[in-house]
Amino acid sequence: MTLKEIRKKILKGDIIGLFRLFGKDEKSMQPSEVAQIFLNLPASSAIKAFQSFPEKNKITLFPYLDSLVQKQIISEITKEEASKILNSISSDDLLIFLSNLKGVELSGTLEYLNEKNKKAAHNLLGYPKESVARLINTEFATLTKEMTIDEAMIHLRKYHRDSETANIVYVVDNEGKLVDDMPIRRLVLNEPGRKIEDIMDGFYVKLNLNDSKETAVTIFKQYDRSALPVTNDKNVLLGVLTADDVLDVEEEKNTKEMQRFGGVESLEYPYVKTPFFSLIRKRAGWLIILFLSEMLTTTAMGHFQSELDAAIVLSLFVPLIMSSGGNSGSQAATLIIRAMALNELTPKRWWYVMRREVLSGLTLGIILGTLGFIRITIWQQLHWVDYDPQHHGEYWYLVAVTVFFSLIGIVMWGTLSGSMIPIILKKFKVDPATSSAPFVATLVDVTGLVIYFTIAAIILKGTLLK
Amino acid sequence: MTLKEIRKKILKGDIIGLFRLFGKDEKSMQPSEVAQIFLNLPASSAIKAFQSFPEKNKITLFPYLDSLVQKQIISEITKEEASKILNSISSDDLLIFLSNLKGVELSGTLEYLNEKNKKAAHNLLGYPKESVARLINTEFATLTKEMTIDEAMIHLRKYHRDSETANIVYVVDNEGKLVDDMPIRRLVLNEPGRKIEDIMDGFYVKLNLNDSKETAVTIFKQYDRSALPVTNDKNVLLGVLTADDVLDVEEEKNTKEMQRFGGVESLEYPYVKTPFFSLIRKRAGWLIILFLSEMLTTTAMGHFQSELDAAIVLSLFVPLIMSSGGNSGSQAATLIIRAMALNELTPKRWWYVMRREVLSGLTLGIILGTLGFIRITIWQQLHWVDYDPQHHGEYWYLVAVTVFFSLIGIVMWGTLSGSMIPIILKKFKVDPATSSAPFVATLVDVTGLVIYFTIAAIILKGTLLK
Numbered sequence: 008m009t010l011k012e013i014r015k016k017i018l019k020g021d022i023i024g025l026f027r028l029f030g031k032d033e034k035s036m037q038p039s040e041v042a043q044i045f046l047n048l049p050a051s052s053a054i055k056a057f058q059s060f061p062e063k064n065k066i067t068l069f070p071y072l073d074s075l076v077q078k079q080i081i082s083e084i085t086k087e088e089a090s091k092i093l094n095s096i097s098s099d100d101l102l103i104f105l106s107n108l109k110g111v112e113l114s115g116t117l118e119y120l121n122e123k124n125k126k127a128a129h130n131l132l133g134y135p136k137e138s139v140a141r142l143i144n145t146e147f148a149t150l151t152k153e154m155t156i157d158e159a160m161i162h163l164r165k166y167h168r169d170s171e172t173a174n175i176v177y178v179v180d181n182e183g184k185l186v187d188d189m190p191i192r193r194l195v196l197n198e199p200g201r202k203i204e205d206i207m208d209g210f211y212v213k214l215n216l217n218d219s220k221e222t223a224v225t226i227f228k229q230y231d232r233s234a235l236p237v238t239n240d241k242n243v244l245l246g247v248l249t250a251d252d253v254l255d256v257e258e259e260k261n262t263k264e265m266q267r268f269g270g271v272e273s274l275e276y277p278y279v280k281t282p283f284f285s286l287i288r289k290r291a292g293w294l295i296i297l298f299l300s301e302m303l304t305t306t307a308m309g310h311f312q313s314e315l316d317a318a319i320v321l322s323l324f325v326p327l328i329m330s331s332g333g334n335s336g337s338q339a340a341t342l343i344i345r346a347m348a349l350n351e352l353t354p355k356r357w358w359y360v361m362r363r364e365v366l367s368g369l370t371l372g373i374i375l376g377t378l379g380f381i382r383i384t385i386w387q388q389l390h391w392v393d394y395d396p397q398h399h400g401e402y403w404y405l406v407a408v409t410v411f412f413s414l415i416g417i418v419m420w421g422t423l424s425g426s427m428i429p430i431i432l433k434k435f436k437v438d439p440a441t442s443s444a445p446f447v448a449t450l451v452d453v454t455g456l457v458i459y460f461t462i463a464a465i466i467l468k469g470t471l472l473k
Numbered sequence: 474m475t476l477k478e479i480r481k482k483i484l485k486g487d488i489i490g491l492f493r494l495f496g497k498d499e500k501s502m503q504p505s506e507v508a509q510i511f512l513n514l515p516a517s518s519a520i521k522a523f524q525s526f527p528e529k530n531k532i533t534l535f536p537y538l539d540s541l542v543q544k545q546i547i548s549e550i551t552k553e554e555a556s557k558i559l560n561s562i563s564s565d566d567l568l569i570f571l572s573n574l575k576g577v578e579l580s581g582t583l584e585y586l587n588e589k590n591k592k593a594a595h596n597l598l599g600y601p602k603e604s605v606a607r608l609i610n611t612e613f614a615t616l617t618k619e620m621t622i623d624e625a626m627i628h629l630r631k632y633h634r635d636s637e638t639a640n641i642v643y644v645v646d647n648e649g650k651l652v653d654d655m656p657i658r659r660l661v662l663n664e665p666g667r668k669i670e671d672i673m674d675g676f677y678v679k680l681n682l683n684d685s686k687e688t689a690v691t692i693f694k695q696y697d698r699s700a701l702p703v704t705n706d707k708n709v710l711l712g713v714l715t716a717d718d719v720l721d722v723e724e725e726k727n728t729k730e731m732q733r734f735g736g737v738e739s740l741e742y743p744y745v746k747t748p749f750f751s752l753i754r755k756r757a758g759w760l761i762i763l764f765l766s767e768m769l770t771t772t773a774m775g776h777f778q779s780e781l782d783a784a785i786v787l788s789l790f791v792p793l794i795m796s797s798g799g800n801s802g803s804q805a806a807t808l809i810i811r812a813m814a815l816n817e818l819t820p821k822r823w824w825y826v827m828r829r830e831v832l833s834g835l836t837l838g839i840i841l842g843t844l845g846f847i848r849i850t851i852w853q854q855l856h857w858v859d860y861d862p863q864h865h866g867e868y869w870y871l872v873a874v875t876v877f878f879s880l881i882g883i884v885m886w887g888t889l890s891g892s893m894i895p896i897i898l899k900k901f902k903v904d905p906a907t908s909s910a911p912f913v914a915t916l917v918d919v920t921g922l923v924i925y926f927t928i929a930a931i932i933l934k935g936t937l938l939k
Contacts, residue, residue, distance in 0.1 A: 039695045046817065160661050168662050174640050174699070192657045195626050196634050228724075229505045231717040233640070233699050250716065251697040258694075261727055262811055265734070269807025270800055278812035279822075283829070287836050290804050297800050298841050302848055304792035315788060319781055322788040326770035326795055326918060333799075334736055334763050334914070338756050341735025345728055346744035351512060356745070363749070370753050375764050382768055448800070452792060 038064075042071035046277070050076070054083045066092055070100035074107040075276050081116065090119040098124070099144035099252060102131055106141050131216075139223050140216040142256070143237045143246030148176045152186060152204040156194050159203055163191075175234050177244055178203060185236055185244045187211055213238055214248060220256045225350075227253050264440040268344070270297065300449040304329075307453055311460040318471040321463055324379075324410050325456070331375055332417040332455040336447045339364055339425030344439045347429065354434040357427065364426040368419030376414035383407040402470045409466045413459040417451070420458060424450045504530075508537035512743065516542070520549045532558055536566035540573040541742050547582065556585040564590070565610035565718060568597055572607045597682075605689050606682040608722070609703045609712030614642045618652060618670040622660050625669055629657075641700050643710055644669060651702055651710045653677055679704055680714060686722045691816075693719045730906045734810070736763065766915040770795075773919055777926040784937040787929055790845075790876055791922070797841055798883040798921040802913045805830055805891030810905045813895065820900040823893065830892040834885030842880035849873040868936045875932045879925040886924060887917045 045053050053076050057065065069077065069092055081089045093101055093116070101120075105128055108116055113132075117125055127145050134140030148167035150159045163176065176194070178187040187207045197206050212230050214223055214237045226235065227250055237246045263273035272289040274281050281289075308315070308325075315322055343360065346352040352360070387403045428446050429439035464472060511519050519542050523531065535543065535558055547555050559567055559582070567586075571594055574582055579598075583591055593611050600606030614633035616625045629642065642660070644653040653673040663672050678696050680689055680703045692701065693716055703712045729739035738755040740747050747755075774781070774791075781788055809826065812818040818826070853869045894912050895905035930938060 037696065039697070043695075043816065164662050164664075174656060174658055190640060191661055192640055195657055195660055196630055198630075228720065229509075230503060231505070233716070250699070254694065254720075258815070262815065265731065265811050266807055268731070268735075269803050271804045271807055274808075277815070277817040278808050279817055279825075283832070286829075287833060290801075290833065291837060291840055294797075294800055294804065294837055294841065295844065298793070298797055298844060301793050301796045304796070305789050305848075308789040308792065312785070312789070315785055319778070319785060319788075322781060322785075322791070323771050323774040323778070325788070325791055326774065326922065327764070327767050329792055329795065330767045330770070330799075330914065330918060331760075331764055333796075334760055335756075337735050338737045338760065341732055341737055342740070342744050345731050349724070349728065349743070350509065351743040351745055359745075363752075366749065367753060367756065371757060371760055374757055375760065378761065378764055382771075448796065452796060456792065 038068045038071045041068055042073070045072055045076055046279075050079050054080055058084065062088075062091070066095045070096050070104075073277065073280065074104065075280050077104055078107070078112070081119075082112075086119060089116075090121075093119050094121050094124055097144055098127060098146055098246075099142055099249070102128065102141060102143070103252070105132060106136065134216055137219050137221075138216060139214050139218050139220060139237055139248055140246075142220065142223075142252045143216075143248050145246045147236075147244070147247045148191075149179045149183075149244070150176055150203055151180070152178050152202070152207060154203050155199070156197055156201055156203065156206070157199040159194055160199075175247075177236055177247075178207060179244055183244060184242045185211065185213060185238055188236055211236065213242075215240065216245060220253075221260070223248060224253055224257050224260065264348070264438075267438070268341075268440050270294070297448060301452060303449065303453045304456055307456040307460075311456075314460055314464060314472055317473065318406075318463070318467060320406055320471075321409075321460070324406075324413075325459070327379070328410070328413055328417055328459050329452050329455055331414055332421040332451040333448060334421070335368065335371055335418045336421035336425035336451045339367075339422040340429055340447050343426045343429045347433055347439060354430045357430045357434075360426050360430065361423070364422045365419060368422035369415065371422065372415035372418035375418055376411040379410045379414050380407045383410060402467065405467055405470055409459075409463045412466070413462045416458045416462065417455045420454055421447075421451045424454075504534045504537045507534055508539070511538055511542055512745075516545050520546055524550065528554075528557070532561045536562050536570075539743065539746065540570070541746050543570055544573070544578070547585075552585065555582075556587075559585050560587050560590055563610055564593060564612055564712075565608055565715070568594065568607055568609070569718070571598060572602065600682055603685050603687075604682060605680050605684050605686060605703055605714055606712075608686065608689075608718045609682075609714050611712045613702075613710070613713045614657075615645045615649075615710070616642055616669055617646070618644050618668070618673065620669050621665070622663055622667050622669065622672070623665040625660055626665075641713075643702055643713075644673060645710055649710060650708045651677065651679060651704055654702055677702065681706065682711060686719075687726070689714055690719055690723050690726065730814070730904075733904070734807075734906045736760070763914060767918060769915065769919045770922055773922040773926075777922075780926055780930060780938055783939065784872075784929070784933060786872055786937075787875075787926070790872075790879075791925070793845070794876070794879055794883055794925050795918050795921055797880055798887040798917040799914060800887070801834065801837060801884045802887035802891035802917045805833075805888040806895055806913050809892045809895045813899055813905060820896045823896045823900075826892050826896065827889070830888045831885060834888035835881065837888065838881035838884035841884055842877040845876045845880050846873045849876060868933065871933055871936055875925075875929045878932070879928045882924045882928065883917070883921045886920055887913075890916045890920075 045056070048056060057068070057080050060068065065088075069080075072080070081093070084092075093104070096104075101124060105113065105116065117128060120128060131140045131143070131145075148163055150162065154162065159176075174191055175188055176191050177185060178189070180186055187209055188211045189207065193206055212226060212232065212235060214226065214235050216237055216239055218237075223235070226232075232250065234247050234249045236244055237248050238244050266273045270293045272292055274286075274289060278286075343352065347354075383403060384407060425447050428450070432439045432446075511522065514522060523534070523546050526534065531554075535546075538546070547559070550558075559570070562570075567590060571579065571582065583594060586594060597606045597609070597611075614629055616628065620628065625642075633642075640657055641654055642657055643651060644655065646652055653675055654677045655673065659672055678692060678698065678701060680692065680701050682703055682705055684703075689701070692698075698716065700713050700715045702710055703714050704710050732739045736759045738758055740752070740755060744752075809818065813820075849869060850873060891913050894916070898905045898912075
């Protein structure tokens with residue numbers, strides 16, 4: 008399929024034909040699948056395609072769209088239509104959409120909302136962007152403990168026919184304070200005459216409006232819930248957080264973590280939707296910081312210039328030695344960062360990790376050092392003629408010994424800093440994934456060179472070096 | 474709290490005291506929280522602690538424990554007790570436990586199961602380890618479309634009082650073939666006299682026993698379900714896959730992905746539980762491969778030895794230039810791997826990515842090149858005395874120009890290989906995260922050196938070089 012074909016279908020308003028192009032059958036098409044197609048359309052086509060849907064489908068589809076496409080659509084359609092869509096989607100989807108707007112965009116969009124939604128938005132948008140308040144659904148089903156199961160079912164049928172979160176119902180007192188939560192199946196699986204009070208287990212896990220999204224993810228995982236009640240400081244139930252929104256947060260978090268670990272500031276939009284200069288800005292920052300700190304390697308090399316002048320052969324192994332330090336450091340950092348992210352490890356156990364990593368570094372260093380030693384020896388046999396430029400010179404065995412001990416030192420240093428820096432950052436409440444890469448890279452590279460040349464100075468003294 | 478204190482509590486069998494040590498109140502203690510504590514206990518203490526629980530709690534706790542601890546417990550307790558626990562936990566938890574056993578361990582454990590569980594296990598363990606068959610719960614609630622809602626509720630109360638997955642019920646025909654699924658709330662929210670047939674929507678998403686766990690994760694995310702029915706090839710409903718198990722798969726997948734990207738073979742157990750030599754083995758593999766391929770850098774440097782002999786100043790910038798190539802490469806690789814993992818990007822769009830990354834590389838290269846040029850110029854002014862060893866020599870401006878152009882070339886090469894290698898690997902159905910790091914690192918380092926010395930040879934010809 009070509010972009011041209013797609014454009015043609017869209018210009019004709021032929022959405023069904025468009026779906027067929029993507030190999031989809033329009034009847035069984037789910038909103039999430041349609042949204043996937045939208046992700047690959049240019050903005051103008053996405054808006055056109057959206058407008059060709061019947062109104063009912065627009066409302067179902069809208070929450071699944073990428074936030075950038077959502078913004079573009081709302082700014083392009085009429086005020087009446089925008090108002091209709093925004094007031095019809097569920098309250099958590101609305102809130103998430105509004106959370107991505109800023110300044111004038113936001114205040115303009117708030118005008119589209121009805122009084123109830125406007126009030127809720129004004130209230131919840133006052134909470135920090137990272138709090139669960141920004142994700143909650145304010146429509147939920149409540150019961151009181153005095154009801155019988157039969158009465159409860161009639162109540163639910165009457166007032167909560169289309170609550171998104173109705174797999175779980177909430178028992179509240181007459182001030183709206185949370186008393187218990189229970190799966191709706193408990194109503195079905197118990198005799199209709201029993202009272203709600205009798206089937207309560209009195210145990211619930213709740214979140215506070217101010218809790219962070221990260222806390223929510225942790226609690227969801229720990230308790231395997233599909234939805235959690237969210238209350239204010241007075242325990243009044245104000246909303247429900249559903250697992251699907253948390254899954255999105257989790258995915259976003261993983262993306263950010265991986266991007267930061269790879270040395271990129273995390274992107275706001277998908278890669279394919281990020282404008283070119285924004286992409287450059289996100290990358291240039293870290294790249295420049297890394298570059299400036301790596302300049303220390305030049306300084307370090309300059310410091311050993313007399314050694315280099317005397318034994319140019321030393322320079323040949325610089326890349327090999329640096330990369331070994333870097334690789335062992337990034338291995339250790341990966342293991343420790345991930346173990347801390349999964350709560351398998353806390354900074355308290357640094358001493359355990361240190362002993363383990365020093366020993367690992369020693370073992371791995373001996374392995375690589377031996378390989379390096381063998382490499383130089385074999386090379387020497389292959390290029391034994393004195394005037395072969397590949398020949399490492401008459402003191403080749405001393406060079407080999409230097410490389411052997413340097414690799415041990417550098418790999419140990421790599422594993423040690425790779426494992427300790429994330430722990431130290433975590434201790435000081437800095438996200439270990441964010442900042443480890445540049446620290447580890449710089450430390451290992453610069454110190455690696457110093458280790459290498461110092462060992463060389465000791466071993467080669469009186470032979471290659473003065 | 475010290476390990477000694479913990480040991481003392483365990484020896485006394487004082488589990489409540491143990492919980493208090495961890496700052497937990499035993500009354501509100503959830504199995505997942507207890508499991509978290511177990512993760513930090515040495516094996517012998519974990520077994521002792523487990524044995525001091527009342528039987529009911531053992532059964533609730535067991536599924537939450539780490540697979541290694543589970544194995545140790547089952548091998549330590551009596552056959553009767555093991556049999557009791559394994560036959561009481563839910564069928565998906567049992568299956569997941571059995572999936573972690575091999576050979577004699579597995580056949581021995583199968584002997585502990587009752588006939589029904591043994592048969593189910595024999596059947597499902599025949600499916601590939603990566604298939605959803607290994608995760609399903611074989612207890613689920615079914616209805617037929619002829620029932621009224623009232624009859625359905627009575628049926629559920631009678632036969633499915635404690636189905637784990639009873640938030641969703643399944644409509645089947647008299648051969649057990651799947652007809653529809655519906656949330657149990659639909660029974661509550663409709664009039665009791667209506668027929669199941671009338672409240673069916675006829676739309677369901679299902680999995681096949683042979684589908685991979687990865688497929689399941691994708692489908693769960695796409696359709697926001699809390700459980701999915703799993704059928705055989707004849708559409709007969711055989712089990713249900715719940716979202717919590719999929720979350721675990723997802724987390725495992727993310728861990729593997731990150732570990733592989735960091736150049737470690739993925740660990741089977743948590744870092745703190747992995748035996749030392751197993752940890753070394755997982756790390757040594759990639760480290761050796763990387764080391765051997767990085768040896769090419771020594772070969773490349775050797776190839777340019779005459780240039781190095783003539784202009785030792787060139788060696789000073791080798792680490793800086795190598796690391797810039799590596800950093801820009803890992804940035805590009807991170808962005809592309811993640812975008813493909815989130816289905817934002819497919820290999821089909823390689824040409825779009827290539828144009829974008831060449832342009833990004835050029836821009837970023839010019840930025841770093843300029844910084845490098847400035848660094849050399851300033852350095853020169855600070856160390857202007859001819860005999861200062863830090864002085865870059867009379868042709869310093871040509872060295873600066875060399876560094877400028879080399880950085881542009883190397884950063885472009887880094888972004889290009891960092892972005893294209895994952896796409897090529899994906900095209901050939903190799904996991905892009907697995908293999909990118911070593912390929913990108915080697916390619917960028919070795920080729921980077923060649924680019925640097927070639928540019929140097931051109932620019933410095935007739936001055937520093939012959």
